Amino acid sequence: MNRIDWTGTQPEKASRQGIWGWMFFDWAAQPFFTVVTTFIFGPYFVSRLTADPVHAQAMWSNMATISSIIIAILSPILGSIADQSGARKPWIGFFAVIKIASLFGLWFAAPGSPLIYPMVFMILASIAAEFSIVFNDSMMPHLVGKDEVGKLSNTAWGLGYLGGMVVLIAVVALLAGNLEDGKTILGFQPLFGLDPHTGEDARITGPISAVWYLIFIIPMFLFTPDIKRGQPFAAAVRSGLTEVRGTLGELKYRRGILRFLIARMVYQDGVNGLLILGGAFAAGMFGWATIEIGIYGIILNVVAIFGCVIAGRIDKRVGSKTTIIVSLALLLAATAGIVSTGPGYTFFGLVNLPSTDSGGLFGTAAEKAYIGYGLLIGLAFGPVQASSRSYLARSVSLSEAGRYFGIYALSGRATSFMATLAFSLVTYASGSARLGMATLVVFLAGGLILLIPTPYPADKA
Numbered sequence: 001m002n003r004i005d006w007t008g009t010q011p012e013k014a015s016r017q018g019i020w021g022w023m024f025f026d027w028a029a030q031p032f033f034t035v036v037t038t039f040i041f042g043p044y045f046v047s048r049l050t051a052d053p054v055h056a057q058a059m060w061s062n063m064a065t066i067s068s069i070i071i072a073i074l075s076p077i078l079g080s081i082a083d084q085s086g087a088r089k090p091w092i093g094f095f096a097v098i099k100i101a102s103l104f105g106l107w108f109a110a111p112g113s114p115l116i117y118p119m120v121f122m123i124l125a126s127i128a129a130e131f132s133i134v135f136n137d138s139m140m141p142h143l144v145g146k147d148e149v150g151k152l153s154n155t156a157w158g159l160g161y162l163g164g165m166v167v168l169i170a171v172v173a174l175l176a177g178n179l180e181d182g183k184t185i186l187g188f189q190p191l192f193g194l195d196p197h198t199g200e201d202a203r204i205t206g207p208i209s210a211v212w213y214l215i216f217i218i219p220m221f222l223f224t225p226d227i228k229r230g231q232p233f234a235a236a237v238r239s240g241l242t243e244v245r246g247t248l249g250e251l252k253y254r255r256g257i258l259r260f261l262i263a264r265m266v267y268q269d270g271v272n273g274l275l276i277l278g279g280a281f282a283a284g285m286f287g288w289a290t291i292e293i294g295i296y297g298i299i300l301n302v303v304a305i306f307g308c309v310i311a312g313r314i315d316k317r318v319g320s321k322t323t324i325i326v327s328l329a330l331l332l333a334a335t336a337g338i339v340s341t342g343p344g345y346t347f348f349g350l351v352n353l354p355s356t357d358s359g360g361l362f363g364t365a366a367e368k369a370y371i372g373y374g375l376l377i378g379l380a381f382g383p384v385q386a387s388s389r390s391y392l393a394r395s396v397s398l399s400e401a402g403r404y405f406g407i408y409a410l411s412g413r414a415t416s417f418m419a420t421l422a423f424s425l426v427t428y429a430s431g432s433a434r435l436g437m438a439t440l441v442v443f444l445a446g447g448l449i450l451l452i453p454t455p456y457p458a459d460k461a
Helices: 016-039 041-047 053-085 089-108 116-137 146-175 205-216 218-223 233-253 255-286 290-318 320-339 365-393 398-413 416-430 433-451
Strands: none
Touching: 016 041, 016 089, 016 116, 016 146, 016 205, 016 218, 016 255, 016 290, 041 053, 041 255, 053 116, 053 233, 053 255, 053 398, 053 416, 053 433, 089 116, 089 205, 089 218, 116 398, 146 205, 146 290, 146 365, 205 218, 233 255, 233 398, 255 290, 255 320, 255 365, 255 398, 255 416, 255 433, 290 320, 290 365, 320 365, 320 433, 365 398, 416 433
């Protein structure tokens, strides 16, 4: 196995505007994951779109499973095609059209409407979002040197959480009405006359995320240097298909990278499960509506921003691997805490909590405990993903970044349907979403165990 020689392959340093343009992609993309997938539309889909929240949680999980399978199959192919065609921006623009159109379609998911339509729109939006990330991530090693990729990755991820939080605060404060009196948390009627009883305060998050994405990917298109064009499209597709087979065969000789990708494949399943199912699980357990879920999301995103800032410094000082290990330990503790909490207890009943509701938001002790565990998730789920991205960037050469970030996306999605599928199967079989959530511990712990003996950078083996 030939070690990667970064000397002489360092990219020319991108301009400050170019780097900020690239980071603003995360700012633009994050509201889809924050307000649509995790904290507003997802919980609405589960708790208010139908009268059967357990069935709806399983359907939401099925949506994620289908998306993950498609992403897993096509991501490495697209990554290899990107290396052959060179330019990444045309691909990002193509998938932006699909994502934006699909997000506008979520507006029509009114209570009582068939679940199939919002599921299809979510599948299309999720696929387009993830494919865009493949191309955006593969640009990162071309912007800065290897010593700076960890800081760049975590800073961009933190900026993304800030963007998601801004949109989330706007939705909660200005658009989400209380189901009892129809007023926002600030005490006035929702803007645009949105009716919470018909889910308009949740459904509007699709169009809002679409417009936000459209506006804030513009700096990346204007200022971030793209990779020089290579082969024409048809030739790039043929070469890319050939190259992806070669890359998969090459991994048996690059054992460090293979070990990292397998470990990441397992623990990312657990992370994806937390992001996709965590808000919906809370909505089902406590009956939280848009305001409660939104404030919970704001709390997590505030913590996540600080988590990414701190992790960026840790990553630069001690490396990506240590940052990931610490983050996974925190996520394991948080997931175990969430699963162990129910009305009147936590730690699986070893600690009893008052069941009385003190009134207001998060009025029970169990809800406060859930938020406490959520703070650990907020600290960790950004760094574990950002430092995974920089781990790989330090382990591959510039010329192969596209195809390996395609494989990286595959490792994040190849078995991610297993986490959501495990949730669905256990939930269907037991009738308990709590037992379904408990399956995520297996993925987080398994990935951590696999990561510990993996070399860093991964090209050392």
